[in-house]
Amino acid sequence: MSGVAVTGVGMHPFGRFDGVSTTDMGAYAVRAALREAGVGKGGFQAAFCGTAYGGVATGHKVLSRLGMTGMPIVDVEAGCASGGAALMLANAAIRAGQYDTVLVFGTEKMPKGIIRSSFFDPWQEEAGLAATPSFFAMRAQRLCLTSGVTKDHLARVVVKNRKHGATNADAMYQKETSVEEVLASRVVSEPLHLFMLCSPNEGAAALVLRRADLPAPSTPVTLAAAVLRSHIAGSVLSESTPLSGLADDTAPPPTTLAATAAYEEAGLGPSDLHVVECQDTDAARELQSCEELGLCEPGGSAALLDSGATKLGGRLPVNPSGGLLSKGEPLGASALGQVVELVRQLRGDCGVRQVDGARAALSHTVGRGANAGVVILTNERG
Amino acid sequence: MRVLVRDGLFTDADPPALLGSHCAHCGATNFPRTDTCAYCATDAPDPVELSRAGTLWAWTAITAPPPGYLGDIPYGVGVVELPEGVRVITRLTESDPSVLTVGQPMELCVVPLHRDDDGNDVVSYAFAAAASSS
Numbered sequence: 203m204s205g206v207a208v209t210g211v212g213m214h215p216f217g218r219f220d221g222v223s224t225t226d227m228g229a230y231a232v233r234a235a236l237r238e239a240g241v242g243k244g245g246f247q248a249a250f251c252g253t254a255y256g257g258v259a260t261g262h263k264v265l266s267r268l269g270m271t272g273m274p275i276v277d278v279e280a281g282c283a284s285g286g287a288a289l290m291l292a293n294a295a296i297r298a299g300q301y302d303t304v305l306v307f308g309t310e311k312m313p314k315g316i317i318r319s320s321f322f323d324p325w326q327e328e329a330g331l332a333a334t335p336s337f338f339a340m341r342a343q344r345l346c347l348t349s350g351v352t353k354d355h356l357a358r359v360v361v362k363n364r365k366h367g368a369t370n371a372d373a374m375y376q377k378e379t380s381v382e383e384v385l386a387s388r389v390v391s392e393p394l395h396l397f398m399l400c401s402p403n404e405g406a407a408a409l410v411l412r413r414a415d416l417p418a419p420s421t422p423v424t425l426a427a428a429v430l431r432s433h434i435a436g437s438v439l440s441e442s443t444p445l446s447g448l449a450d451d452t453a454p455p456p457t458t459l460a461a462t463a464a465y466e467e468a469g470l471g472p473s474d475l476h477v478v479e480c481q482d483t484d485a486a487r488e489l490q491s492c493e494e495l496g497l498c499e500p501g502g503s504a505a506l507l508d509s510g511a512t513k514l515g516g517r518l519p520v521n522p523s524g525g526l527l528s529k530g531e532p533l534g535a536s537a538l539g540q541v542v543e544l545v546r547q548l549r550g551d552c553g554v555r556q557v558d559g560a561r562a563a564l565s566h567t568v569g570r571g572a573n574a575g576v577v578i579l580t581n582e583r584g
Numbered sequence: 585m586r587v588l589v590r591d592g593l594f595t596d597a598d599p600p601a602l603l604g605s606h607c608a609h610c611g612a613t614n615f616p617r618t619d620t621c622a623y624c625a626t627d628a629p630d631p632v633e634l635s636r637a638g639t640l641w642a643w644t645a646i647t648a649p650p651p652g653y654l655g656d657i658p659y660g661v662g663v664v665e666l667p668e669g670v671r672v673i674t675r676l677t678e679s680d681p682s683v684l685t686v687g688q689p690m691e692l693c694v695v696p697l698h699r700d701d702d703g704n705d706v707v708s709y710a711f712a713a714a715a716s717s718s
Contacts, residue, residue: 318650322652323590325590325593327651327652328589328652328653328654328697328698328706329589329590329653330646330650330655330659330661330697330708331673331674332650332651333646333653333661335646335650336644336661339644340643340644340662340663343643344642347686388647390647391645391646435622435623438641438663438673439642439663444622444673445615445616445672446604446613446615446671446672447670447671448612448669448671449669449670450669
């Protein structure tokens with residue numbers, strides 16, 4: 203069984219681009235990734251496209267635009283983890299010997315405002331029980347009750363990520379903020395203020411995966427694991443968004459299920475990582491993600507933030523790209539956008555936001571379904 | 585005329601009740617009522633009415649109208665834990681998060697949401713702070 207390498211990455215910036223279509227953005231990112239990988243028409247045997255709002259045959263429209271069709275093209279929807287799901291399928295197909303080279307991309311134009319999800323029944327919207335920020339807010343409140351997280355911590359997550367994002371030309375918000383400014387923004391759903399929530403937006407990202415034993419034009423990065431997991435019923439505030447859960451709240455969250463499997467597949471543990479991109483759809487979600495990924499002890503995320511470990515220059519920078527809080531969240535592209543950042547980090551291409559000596563990296567997305575995707579990338583250059 | 589936001593979710597009686605199911609195989613209680621246990625996949629769990637009294641486990645308020653919602657804002661949303669060992673997502677009658685506390689006694693009620701195009705008053709289940717609590 204051959205390993206899998208990432209031999210090319212491309213990205214359309216995340217933001218709002220009136221007049222630019224889902225197809226336009228996808229084609230832009232795919233072109234860039236193929237160029238980097240030195241792959242042209244006929245150079246890949248399958249394509250997987252992550253999208254949630256793109257509609258029928260989004261991937262086909264992108265590759266038709268580029269004149270590169272004929273191979274299987276599969277659109278993959280897995281909520282916030284759509285790109286992670288596409289990557290998992292492509293990785294498995296290469297490892298199984300089905301293909302040598304596979305294109306993976308995600309492209310998305312989200313409606314503005316609170317995400318409207320077809321996941322919910324119409325009566326749930328009518329009853330006011332389908333408002334995404336309310337679920338984020340209650341998760342944040344529980345984290346505050348169980349992990350000693352305060353509103354000040356939540357604001358400082360935003361300040362950290364926006365500082366990182368200020369240097370990322372692909373981010374929607376490239377401007378630093380302050381604790382005071384975050385706490386002065388309006389309350390959307392207590393305890394979450396507007397600046398603590400990421401913006402649903404638009405963008406695209408693409409990767410070329412290739413059997414690791416084949417020659418590649420640039421220094422490849424190894425795809426050590428790409429895992430997707432759904433939820434186990436039990437948690438009332440799970441991303442599965444049930445109407446009820448158990449008071450005996452012992453079921454492991456999907457993020458932990460995916461991370462455990464990914465660590466095992468990669469033969470690495472959390473202490474081996476040098477850089478992480480994780481789901482920060484709201485400020486509390488980043489802290490919860492750190493706990494669920496095992497980057498700290500359960501209940502230890504406030505102390506981890508306080509230690510400075512998760513900022514650039516710290517022991518384990520989290521969201522050096524600026525995270526979704528800076529980039530915004532185009533569902534089908536967000537997971538692959540994280541992977542693009544990490545591939546560039548592992549190549550040493552990130553300029554002022556480079557994590558020095560990064561050799562092992564983890565990306566994480568989780569969302570409605572529930573779906574959790576965890577990807578581990580390594581660079582053996584040592 | 586009063587219509588339920590969804591039939592089969594709760595009774596609009598005095599007092600009202602949430603309609604759930606209890607699985608004799610694994611002991612889990614689920615809301616809403618299902619024909620297969622969400623926890624152990626056993627078919628045909630027993631239909632039950634859930635306890636009307638519980639305690640507050642999580643809560644917040646929505647301050648801008650979300651898509652598809654036609655009622656008043658702000659409004660409260662929360663999680664109430666019932667003695668059956670089940671936590672339920674619910675509207676709250678209280679829309680000011682600052683006056684609620686974790687573990688506070690809550691009781692079930694039925695509240696109006698909005699008037700539909702046919703002139704019906706659409707109602708939902710909700711929880712209110714129990715009368716005995718301050």
